[in-house]
Amino acid sequence: MxxxxxxxxxxxxxxxxxxxxxxxxxxxxxxxxxxxxxxxxxxxxxxxxxxxxxxxxxxxxxxxxxxxxxxxxxxxxxxxxxxxxxxxxxxxxxxxxxxxxxxxxxxxxxxxxSKVPDVPEEIKREVLAKVEADRAAAHAELARVDADAAARIKPLDIQRLTRALEVYYHTGKPITSFQTxxxxxxxxxxxxxxxxxxxxxxxxxxxxxxxxxxxxxxxxxxxxxxxxxxxxxxxxxxxxxxxxxxxxxxxxxxxxxxxxxxxxxxxxxxxxxxxxxxxxxxxxxxxxxxxxxxxxxxxxxxxxxxxxxxx
Missing domain, CATH: 3.40.50.300 (P-loop containing nucleotide triphosphate hydrolases)
Structure with a gap:
């Protein structure tokens, strides 16, 4: 049908x-x-x-x-x-x-x-506050820890920038390693x-x-x-x-x-x-x-x- x-x-x-x-x-x-x-x-x-x-x-x-x-x-x-x-x-x-x-x-x-691990709410709040306070600085930090993600994510894209950073904070690994x-x-x-x-x-x-x-x-x-x-x-x-x-x-x-x-x-x-x-x-x-x-x-x-x- x-x-x-x-x-x-x-x-x-x-x-x-x-x-x-x-x-x-x-x-x-x-x-x-x-x-x-x-x-x-x-x-x-x-x-x-x-x-x-x-x-x-x-x-x-x-x-x-x-x-x-x-x-x-x-x-x-x-x-x-x-x-x-x-x-x-x-x-x-x-x-x-x-x-x-x-x-x-x-x-x-x-x-x-994507098989990205769940991130504790406390880390999510911490990262969101950091991104909202200074998106340019947050994007620069992402570039240091995950250059591939930073190349794809614009500083104005708060949601994706926050997600990439919170995953790194929680796992110590770049979000790109989980994104299949x-x-x-x-x-x-x-x-x-x-x-x-x-x-x-x-x-x-x-x-x-x-x-x-x-x-x-x-x-x-x-x-x-x-x-x-x-x-x-x-x-x-x-x-x-x-x-x-x-x-x-x-x-x-x-x-x-x-x-x-x-x-x-x-x-x-x-x-x-x-x-x-x-x-x-x-x-x-x-x-x-x-x-x-x-x-x-x-x-x-x-x-x-x-x-x-x-x-």
């Missing part, structure tokens, strides 16, 4: 991936698979901007809120779960729609997963990728407004419940945007206003890194700058139908 290509949607946080994926699922008889590293956790529905119960009722959703916060859910685990979902959706003649802001997830799906990927699950003609690229100033305003809505819909209470579980601070879930600031507030180290501002700032910075990822890691993906769901849907459906017919 011929199967339609899977649709992959990446975009910065607050760019409207949820509304778009639901619209596509309705139009194409598709099912949605989560590709966001924080929306997998059942402990965070508000702070991760996970689709609401009303949104989930509009189309089949998979891999949202299925992981306990105490688990270190990795790219490898996501890939295993996502591949199983894709196979099941295709077997039933539906279109898999993978949407989320974690570019590494989608990259692993279509390019293969396993075969990709989705072959070239089995998927089509789209990147949402809204105007940054407008996106940052959306981020601010969404965080304010989160405060009104229970984010502080959700954060406190998670905080009271006393989970290790280096778990991925404890680094969700908003959590570090709220934890400091609960520990009476900062005011609520300071915690909120940190949450907004961290989210804006993350969005900036996501734009960089799109530019450097998904150069051939179709860009969709429009913020209109109908326009986005028409663009994707048109290209998807053309590729499906060509197959």
């Amino acid at each position: 011929r199967t339609a290509p899977a649709i992959l949607i990446h975009g910065p946080t607050a760019s409207g991936k949820t509304d778009l994926s639901i619209a596509l699922a309705k139009e194409l008889d598709g099912e949605i698979i989560n590709a966001d590293a924080m929306q997998v956790y059942k402990d965070l529905s508000v702070l991760s901007a996970r689709p609401s119960a009303e949104e989930i009722a509009q189309a089949p959703h998979h891999m949202f809120g299925h992981v306990d916060g105490a688990e270190r859910y990795s790219t490898g685990l996501w890939l295993k779960d996502a591949c199983a979902q894709i196979e099941d959706i295709r077997r039933r003649g539906k279109v898999p729609i993978l949407a989320g802001g974690t570019g590494l997830y989608l990259s692993a799906l279509v390019h293969g997963l 990927p396993e075969p990709a699950f989705l072959k070239q003609n089995e998927w089509v990728g789209f990147a949402l690229t809204p105007i940054r100033k407008e996106l940052y305003a959306r981020i601010e407004a969404r965080f304010d809505r989160m405060l009104e819909t229970g984010a502080p209470d959700e954060a406190r419940i998670l905080f009271e579980r006393k989970l290790p601070a280096d778990l991925p879930i404890m680094r969700a945007h908003g959590m570090p600031g709220f934890c400091e507030f609960f520990e009476e180290k900062v005011s609520l206003e300071e915690a909120i501002e940190r949450g907004k700032r961290d989210t804006r910075r993350y969005a900036k890194r996501q734009f960089t990822w799109i530019a450097h890691q998904f150069p051939t993906w179709t860009r969709i700058p429009s913020k209109c769901v109908e326009v986005r849907k028409k663009v994707i459906c048109s290209i998807h139908h053309a590729i499906d017919a060509a197959n």
Whole structure:
């Protein structure tokens, strides 16, 4: 049985991936698979901007809120779960729609997963702080320890620069020594990728407004419940945007206003890194700058139908 290509949607946080994926699922008889590293956790529905119960009722959703916060859910685990979902959706003649802001997830799906060791969260934070403080100096350091990686990675590519340095800090070996990927699950003609690229100033305003809505819909209470579980601070879930600031507030180290501002700032910075990822890691993906769901849907459906017919 011929199967339609899977649709992959990446975009910065607050760019409207949820509304778009639901619209596509309705139009194409598709099912949605989560590709966001924080929306997998059942402990965070508000702070991760996970689709609401009303949104989930509009189309089949998979891999949202299925992981306990105490688990270190990795790219490898996501890939295993996502591949199983894709196979099941295709077997039933539906279109898999993978949407989320974690570019590494989608990259692993279509390019293969490199066998790079997991890096402790403490090292990740240390390296990210160093890169954000002085990208030129960080790139020069990478050139000293991994000239091959430095030749491929530009100083402005914060995400790849950080990844290369953190692997070296953790293993003492260059990241290039680990970068022979396993075969990709989705072959070239089995998927089509789209990147949402809204105007940054407008996106940052959306981020601010969404965080304010989160405060009104229970984010502080959700954060406190998670905080009271006393989970290790280096778990991925404890680094969700908003959590570090709220934890400091609960520990009476900062005011609520300071915690909120940190949450907004961290989210804006993350969005900036996501734009960089799109530019450097998904150069051939179709860009969709429009913020209109109908326009986005028409663009994707048109290209998807053309590729499906060509197959």
